Amino acid sequence: MRTNAKARVILLFQLFWSFLRIAPVTFGGGYAMIPMIEREITAKRKWLSEAEMDDILSLAGSAPGGVGVNASAFIGYRLGGISGAIAAIAGITIPTFIIVCLLSSGYSQLADQPKVAAAMKGIHGAVIALILLAAYRMAKNAVFDKTTCAMAIIVLLVLLVADINPIYMIAIGLFIGIILLQVKQLLGLQVRTEKERLDYSREEAQYVEYYI
Amino acid sequence: MIWDLFVTFIKVGLLSFGGGYAIIPMIQHEAITGGWLSEAIFQEVVSIAGMAPGPVATNSATLIGYRVAGIEGAIASTLGMVLPSFVLIILISVFFYQVRNSQWIKASFYGLRPVITGLIAYAAIHFGFMGKDQSFISWQTPITLIIVFAALYSLVKYKLHPLTVIIASGILGIALF
Numbered sequence: 001m002r003t004n005a006k007a008r009v010i011l012l013f014q015l016f017w018s019f020l021r022i023a024p025v026t027f028g029g030g031y032a033m034i035p036m037i038e039r040e041i042t043a044k045r046k047w048l049s050e051a052e053m054d055d056i057l058s059l060a061g062s063a064p065g066g067v068g069v070n071a072s073a074f075i076g077y078r079l080g081g082i083s084g085a086i087a088a089i090a091g092i093t094i095p096t097f098i099i100v101c102l103l104s105s106g107y108s109q110l111a112d113q114p115k116v117a118a119a120m121k122g123i124h125g126a127v128i129a130l131i132l133l134a135a136y137r138m139a140k141n142a143v144f145d146k147t148t149c150a151m152a153i154i155v156l157l158v159l160l161v162a163d164i165n166p167i168y169m170i171a172i173g174l175f176i177g178i179i180l181l182q183v184k185q186l187l188g189l190q191v192r193t194e195k196e197r198l199d200y201s202r203e204e205a206q207y208v209e210y211y212i
Numbered sequence: 213m214i215w216d217l218f219v220t221f222i223k224v225g226l227l228s229f230g231g232g233y234a235i236i237p238m239i240q241h242e243a244i245t246g247g248w249l250s251e252a253i254f255q256e257v258v259s260i261a262g263m264a265p266g267p268v269a270t271n272s273a274t275l276i277g278y279r280v281a282g283i284e285g286a287i288a289s290t291l292g293m294v295l296p297s298f299v300l301i302i303l304i305s306v307f308f309y310q311v312r313n314s315q316w317i318k319a320s321f322y323g324l325r326p327v328i329t330g331l332i333a334y335a336a337i338h339f340g341f342m343g344k345d346q347s348f349i350s351w352q353t354p355i356t357l358i359i360v361f362a363a364l365y366s367l368v369k370y371k372l373h374p375l376t377v378i379i380a381s382g383i384l385g386i387a388l389f
Contacts, residue, residue, distance in 0.1 A: 024265050026266065027373070027378070032374065033267070060301070062229075063300050064225065064226055064227055064228045064229045064297070065225055065293075065294075065301075066231045066232060066269040066293075066297070069267055069294055070231075070301055073298050077305050082302065085301065085302060089294055089297075089298060093290060093294060096271060096274070099265060100260065100264050100271050100274045100275055101286055103264055104257075104260055107256070115386055120256070120259060122382045122384045122385015122388070122389070123262075123381050124259050125356050125359025125381050125385070126262075126374075126378045126382075127259050128339060128356070129359075129361075129377070130377075131233045131332060131335050134232060134234075134332050135329060135332035135336055138329045141325060142328065147326075148322070148325065149326070151323065151326035152326040152327070152329040152330045155327050155329075155331065159237060160334060160337065160338075165241050166237040166334075167227050167241075169330075169331065170238075170327060170328075173320075173326075174324055177320045177321065177323020178320055179323075180323060181319045193318040193319060194318065194321075194322075
């Protein structure tokens with residue numbers, strides 16, 4: 001019993017430590033974390049098989065929330081139950097929490113320096129590029145017929161023109177897919193809910209977080 | 213205030229399909245309509261969230277909480293953002309196989325994915341060119357566009373590390389602005 005409890009504490013600590021080390025070195029958002037998490041969990045620690053990992057990552061990408069946080073919660077829960085999930089989430093959240101607070105207070109103090117302001121404007125451009133790249137990767141999985149193409153454009157235009165809470169867009173999006181598919185089926189049109197995957201290569205698996 | 217932050221981010225976290233940049237328009241709506249932050253500070257928050265390591269969604273939540281109500285605000289917002297993930301993931305884990313191949317889920321995602329594409333595209337345009345306090349297009353716009361294209365090109369074509377691109381853009385910014 002005693003050794004059992006000890007093994008459990010060690011597992012929780014290992015979970016915490018594994019995820020603690022991933023977050024501070026991954027730049028460019030959640031999708032940058034995925035290969036790191038895969039390597040740590042399947043190759044290094046051998047906690048899960050690659051097939052289990054693929055399942056987890058596709059679900060983590062589909063659920064609401066950040067992909068990195070979702071993946072860590074899944075893995076933590078699978079290995080150590082609820083306390084495992086807490087340990088993993090704490091590990092992935094705490095370092096970036098500290099870094100982000102430090103960056104913010106540091107920036108507040110330096111914001112008046114012309115050089116810092118100019119550098120920030122340059123970084124602004126880089127972040128626009130990162131967001132565009134995320135939109136493009138999403139579009140690759142999302143936009144594959146006339147309906148989805150029209151929807152993406154309509155959403156963009158509505159947001160640009162009207163002051164609508166984007167939360168409603170998401171809520172509508174959840175139901176409109178079901179309605180549209182029913183209508184298409186009634187009309188006897190060919191129905192496809194996902195982009196066809198002609199050859200499933202490893203390269204595509206990198207973008208696993210864009211299942212949603 | 214702290215409670216408001218917590219509740220708002222639970223709401224955002226619950227509906228933040230697509231993670232990261234897809235939630236920026238949502239956070240923007242909450243933060244600016246709620247009168248917590250000015251557009252200028254919101255722009256700064258997104259820049260810092262994007263250049264910092266880690267997930268953009270949680271980073272943004274932390275930063276907004278921090279700017280609005282200090283460390284307590286940051287903790288409340290981050291917890292609010294993470295809590296729905298935690299609960300939903302455990303629920304999904306329990307019902308793993310039922311969820312996976314449900315036709316309903318597939319149909320919802322069919323509609324949801326293009327919506328998220330639109331949201332992220334909007335985030336890029338708004339963050340890039342509409343959020344500033346000055347007019348839509350200024351003398352700085354062409355320079356920003358050059359940096360955007362250079363960054364995009366080096367990310368896609370040369371697969372440069374995002375951190376390299378961020379640092380290079382910072383240096384380019386000092387040189388050009």
